[in-house]
Amino acid sequence: MTETAKFGAVNVDVDGLHLYYQIHGLTPKSNDSLPSLWETGVVRFLELFRQLGIRATFFVVTEDLSVPKNRAIALRALREGHELASHSHTHPYDLVQKPRAEIQRELQQSKEALQELGITSNQIGFRAPGYNTSPQLMELLAESGFHYDSSSFPCPPYILAKAAFLLAYRLQNRPSRSIVADWRSAFGNPNPHQIRTESGKTLWEFPITVLPKVRFPVIGTSLITLGKTGFRVIRPLLAQIPFVNLEFHAIDMTDHKTDGIDAALKRQPDQRVPLAEKERIFRNCLEFLLDGWENRTLGECVP
Numbered sequence: 001m002t003e004t005a006k007f008g009a010v011n012v013d014v015d016g017l018h019l020y021y022q023i024h025g026l027t028p029k030s031n032d033s034l035p036s037l038w039e040t041g042v043v044r045f046l047e048l049f050r051q052l053g054i055r056a057t058f059f060v061v062t063e064d065l066s067v068p069k070n071r072a073i074a075l076r077a078l079r080e081g082h083e084l085a086s087h088s089h090t091h092p093y094d095l096v097q098k099p100r101a102e103i104q105r106e107l108q109q110s111k112e113a114l115q116e117l118g119i120t121s122n123q124i125g126f127r128a129p130g131y132n133t134s135p136q137l138m139e140l141l142a143e144s145g146f147h148y149d150s151s152s153f154p155c156p157p158y159i160l161a162k163a164a165f166l167l168a169y170r171l172q173n174r175p176s177r178s179i180v181a182d183w184r185s186a187f188g189n190p191n192p193h194q195i196r197t198e199s200g201k202t203l204w205e206f207p208i209t210v211l212p213k214v215r216f217p218v219i220g221t222s223l224i225t226l227g228k229t230g231f232r233v234i235r236p237l238l239a240q241i242p243f244v245n246l247e248f249h250a251i252d253m254t255d256h257k258t259d260g261i262d263a264a265l266k267r268q269p270d271q272r273v274p275l276a277e278k279e280r281i282f283r284n285c286l287e288f289l290l291d292g293w294e295n296r297t298l299g300e301c302v303p
């Protein structure tokens, strides 16, 4: 990657609705008993990207691919030029705290599920559940031949907010399954860089974009909170960043009313804004991105 190149990567984490019940310490639900975010959020993102000519990366919780409808949508994404990458096999928030063999199994199963869709083994990228990483995870990713990692979210405001809500939920006696594995990650390098693992292997890391200096997160949820007016304020700061890695979640393109999403999930800021408004906000931001950066999938950003 050269100093002057400006690449804009767009990605969507396809977290099932059941994971939001885990985050918010609500009574657990099985994913198949809930509205599918593949048939709503993912399909809508595919449509928006098609209209704008964007090729994106979808980070898939690969156990979802055993559902024929999800698999068909994943194959459609591939046909339309998008990249599918691993968001682990079952999305355990505490993946990095699990025994080595269990982490290896998650990575292996996830790779195999993507290979079954025709993706080459050494072309598979990774994003960790809840952005929680560890030197051991990086080692295992490199060992298993992953193409790159994009788990780093070097955002102190995010980690502080997360720690605050985890504490609040614990005090309310409904602990979240989400964790803060490593505070230092919030202060990591915000630019693409090569990680050297403890055994000397290397792996490209593409951090999720934060604004220079203030490290405000540039992700779907914060774009929704800012609205179109707020986005105008951050545009000059965003323009200074040579490599933009813009992260959305499938839930960002849903509407709790029309998609039958539980009102209890209105704890999510994205669930309080109507779908049409969110789509306008995202379209506006993505058009700005296409204007100033060359759109690539994350896999294509690996030098």
Ligand SMILES: [Zn+2]
Residues within 6 Å of the ligand: 013, 015, 087, 091, 128, 129, 130
């Ligand atoms: Zn996730």
